[in-house]
Amino acid sequence: MKALCNMYEKPSALNKVYLMxxxxxxxxxxxxxxxxxxxxxxxxxxxxxxxxxxFDD
Structure with missing residues (x-):
């Protein structure tokens, strides 16, 4: 599971912008x-x- 997370949930700037x-x-x-x-x-x-x-509560 950790390997899949590392492959598909990389903290790249593009991924962060997409999620935001x-x-x-x-x-x-x-x-x-x-x-x-x-x-x-x-x-x-x-x-x-x-x-x-x-995010802060």
């Missing part, structure tokens, strides 16, 4: 559920944490 854009442009559509939206938010924040970008 995904977070900033995250919008909930009318037909989606709140659970799906929160799940997507949690996935993005976890991916950001894995590339050393952390």
């Amino acid at each position: 854009r995904r977070l900033f442009n995250l919008k909930m559509t009318e037909e989606s559920s709140v659970t799906d939206h929160i799940n997507e938010f949690n996935i993005i924040t976890t991916q950001l944490s894995s590339v050393d970008i952390n």
Whole structure:
């Protein structure tokens, strides 16, 4: 698992910018559920944490 993380979750500048854009442009559509939206938010924040970008509570 560690090898896959090293291959696909590299903390490159391009990857960080991509993840931050995904977070900033995250919008909930009318037909989606709140659970799906929160799940997507949690996935993005976890991916950001894995590339050393952390947010204060």
